[in-house]
Amino acid sequence: MELKDKLVSSFMAFEDTVDVNLPVHEVRSKAIKDFENLGFPSKKLESWKYTSLSKLLKSDYSVFPKNESSLEFKEVKKYFIHEIDSYKIVFIDGIYSSHLSETSHEGLDVCLMSAALSKPKYKIIIDNYFNKIAKTDGLTALNTAFSREGAFINIPRGKVVEKPIQILHFSTGNESSLLLQPRNLIVVGENAHVQIIERHQSLTDNPVLTNSVTEIFANKRAIVDYYKIQNDRQSASLIDNTFISQQQNSHALVHTFSLGGNVTRNNLQFFHKGEYLDSTLKGVTIIGDKQHVDHSTLVHHATPNCESHQDYKGIYADRSTGVFNGQIIVEKEAQKTNGFQQNNNILIDDTATINAKPQLEIFADDVKCSHGCTIGQLDDEAMFYLKSRGIPEKEARALLMYAFANNVLESVKIPEVKQRINKLIAMKLGVNLGFDL
Amino acid sequence: MLKIENLHANVEGKEILKGINLDVKPGEVHAIMGPNGSGKSTLASVIAGNEDFEITEGSVLLEGEELNELAPEERAHKGVFLSFQYPVEIPGVTVTNFLKTAINETRKAKGLEEMPANEMLKKIREKSELLEIDRKFLSRSLNEGFSGGEKKRNEIFQMAMLEPKLAILDETDSGLDIDALKIVANGVNRLKNDENAVVVITHYQRLLDYIVPDFVHVLLNGKIVKSGGKELALELEEKGYDWIKQEATV
Numbered sequence: 253m254e255l256k257d258k259l260v261s262s263f264m265a266f267e268d269t270v271d272v273n274l275p276v277h278e279v280r281s282k283a284i285k286d287f288e289n290l291g292f293p294s295k296k297l298e299s300w301k302y303t304s305l306s307k308l309l310k311s312d313y314s315v316f317p318k319n320e321s322s323l324e325f326k327e328v329k330k331y332f333i334h335e336i337d338s339y340k341i342v343f344i345d346g347i348y349s350s351h352l353s354e355t356s357h358e359g360l361d362v363c364l365m366s367a368a369l370s371k372p373k374y375k376i377i378i379d380n381y382f383n384k385i386a387k388t389d390g391l392t393a394l395n396t397a398f399s400r401e402g403a404f405i406n407i408p409r410g411k412v413v414e415k416p417i418q419i420l421h422f423s424t425g426n427e428s429s430l431l432l433q434p435r436n437l438i439v440v441g442e443n444a445h446v447q448i449i450e451r452h453q454s455l456t457d458n459p460v461l462t463n464s465v466t467e468i469f470a471n472k473r474a475i476v477d478y479y480k481i482q483n484d485r486q487s488a489s490l491i492d493n494t495f496i497s498q499q500q501n502s503h504a505l506v507h508t509f510s511l512g513g514n515v516t517r518n519n520l521q522f523f524h525k526g527e528y529l530d531s532t533l534k535g536v537t538i539i540g541d542k543q544h545v546d547h548s549t550l551v552h553h554a555t556p557n558c559e560s561h562q563d564y565k566g567i568y569a570d571r572s573t574g575v576f577n578g579q580i581i582v583e584k585e586a587q588k589t590n591g592f593q594q595n596n597n598i599l600i601d602d603t604a605t606i607n608a609k610p611q612l613e614i615f616a617d618d619v620k621c622s623h624g625c626t627i628g629q630l631d632d633e634a635m636f637y638l639k640s641r642g643i644p645e646k647e648a649r650a651l652l653m654y655a656f657a658n659n660v661l662e663s664v665k666i667p668e669v670k671q672r673i674n675k676l677i678a679m680k681l682g683v684n685l686g687f688d689l
Numbered sequence: 690m691l692k693i694e695n696l697h698a699n700v701e702g703k704e705i706l707k708g709i710n711l712d713v714k715p716g717e718v719h720a721i722m723g724p725n726g727s728g729k730s731t732l733a734s735v736i737a738g739n740e741d742f743e744i745t746e747g748s749v750l751l752e753g754e755e756l757n758e759l760a761p762e763e764r765a766h767k768g769v770f771l772s773f774q775y776p777v778e779i780p781g782v783t784v785t786n787f788l789k790t791a792i793n794e795t796r797k798a799k800g801l802e803e804m805p806a807n808e809m810l811k812k813i814r815e816k817s818e819l820l821e822i823d824r825k826f827l828s829r830s831l832n833e834g835f836s837g838g839e840k841k842r843n844e845i846f847q848m849a850m851l852e853p854k855l856a857i858l859d860e861t862d863s864g865l866d867i868d869a870l871k872i873v874a875n876g877v878n879r880l881k882n883d884e885n886a887v888v889v890i891t892h893y894q895r896l897l898d899y900i901v902p903d904f905v906h907v908l909l910n911g912k913i914v915k916s917g918g919k920e921l922a923l924e925l926e927e928k929g930y931d932w933i934k935q936e937a938t939v
Contacts, residue, residue, distance in 0.1 A: 639760065640739075640764075643790055644794060659781060
């Protein structure tokens with residue numbers, strides 16, 4: 253059976269496992285119909301022109317894991333930013349692991365989507381926020397239809413959350429191939445601050461496909477600082493759909509570090525609902541070995557006096573493919589918009605490919621929008637300069653690649669995250685330069 | 690120290706060096722002068738191992754060992770240093786981290802342990818004082834936004850840190866005001882000893898007032914056409930290069 257048919261037909265079985273009397277179930281029922289109509293995106297769609305899912309969809313995925321699996325902290329410690337005190341929401345094969353998690357209801361909610369969807373005290377929040385900004389494309393609809401578990405984070409007005417929140421998804425390989433569909437909702441109240449780190453990690457070579465949807469609401473003057481660490485195995489693919497709605501004077505920053513995995517697609521979309529807010533999107537992509545990373549971003553400027561900054565750096569080697577599709581829409585009302593987009597790419601050898609497509613649609617007349625896109629190789633002159641100082645070829649290349657990616661790392665606010673990324677990059681480049689940039 | 694024998698070199702198929710001979714002994718300072726386009730910078734690049742240039746004939750020897758086939762970093766490990774005429778800007782790498790990498794990679798190549806951090810710091814402090822370099826400068830990105838003078842001073846600072854056997858200073862005086870020139874020259878003189886050697890490549894005599902050469906060579910159209918003592922530089926300053934050109938054609 254095709255995956256699409258299998259999913260549609262398993263919806264009934266899914267209904268046996270959830271409370272169908274909750275209002276959210278109407279949303280799910282509508283979503284499965286949408287998915288039935290839309291299906292998976294194909295390369296015929298302009299927005300999926302450079303990323304094909306067809307190979308991925310051939311696996312016979314388990315939609316619901318049969319067995320609950322457990323993991324000991326020491327087995328997976330290295331995937332946590334364990335040097336810092338943090339809240340943790342951890343899932344193993346899509347199922348919440350209370351053993352590895354550290355949730356809270358004291359002055360904020362760092363807990364589970366399943367609780368938020370079912371408990372009366374969260375009803376208002378769910379009514380107001382759940383599935384309100386997620387786009388109705390096939391993949392998001394699919395996730396909505398099966399939405400049951402994920403992270404639920406609710407930061408009340410004025411709360412400055414001192415500890416970062418880590419969301420981790422492990423897949424154990426106990427299923428021969430697994431489809432995961434986490435659904436996250438993050439609501440950040442007025443003047444509240446929060447830092448979130450998200451990671452998906454497969455622990456074996458059994459195929460995993462994750463279709464994740466995250467909705468984030470930043471209310472007035474809220475600050476949301478989000479880090480996505482993508483360094484998964486060759487057997488793991490990720491479709492990350494993240495939608496962010498911002499109210500006036502809010503700041504939302506998303507850093508995406510794409511350092512590994514089979515196919516990774518990041519749909520990252522920002523919607524402006526107030527004035528004087530800013531959105532920051534930064535990414536470092538370093539891949540090789542036939543890997544594929546697609547960053548499809550959208551910043552929708554619908555209100556005046558807002559700013560957006562996009563800066564994506566990519567280094568591609570060995571038959572890998574990158575996609576940068578950066579869309580900025582400036583509506584007629586969005587005067588005095590300042591929209592900035594930068595995408596720089598280095599192709600290490602001639603087997604690597606980058607498809608870069610800046611897309612600016614501007615309907616207002618008093619705006620500052622700029623975009624720059626470069627594709628190049630490492631600078632020969634700089635290489636000679638470094639080598640003439642005794643730095644060998646490999647280290648010199650690594651140094652230049654570090655330098656190239658560095659300005660994206662500069663804005664990482666959690667030192668331990670920065671350190672970890674530095675380490676991952678060094679490992680990726682196979683060098684030890686003995687310092688952090 | 691450095692021996693160059695009948696060196697011919699091409700860039701993009703065009704012959705730039707047409708049979709250079711040069712013998713630099715330990716403890717000596719040589720100046721290579723010549724008009725624009727005579728091949729001065731090419732000579733510097735070829736000695737340092739720039740792969741844009743192809744050696745078609747002859748050889749470059751350092752302490753008797755041929756360098757022709759060695760990569761730039763291998764030459765650096767053996768003690769060759771080139772102070773660039775146009776140092777490259779490398780945003781994202783601080784001066785300090787760059788130097789640490791350069792020093793430790795050189796040590797690694799020699800089978801030595803990394804330099805201990807406190808020793809490194811001490812050395813950085815000592816050498817930056819020698820070149821009157823501000824501490825803030827060390828945490829800036831390498832050459833990025835540096836003035837011409839800062840770039841050149843940074844080159845000599847790197848030389849001080851790396852302690853090469855053979856230093857080639859390619860137009861180190863260009864872009865320097867008189868005060869910076871004195872600082873740079875003083876730095877070079879302080880680093881000079883009986884075991885190392887310096888080749889100063891320059892267009893003008895000015896730098897040679899401060900770094901006094903033992904020998905002066907005139908490079909013209911890819912060949913050394915005249916050699917002499919330091920007084921030759923003064924003569925060139927006074928009379929220009931035309932008389933040498935005439936002499937050479939005769």
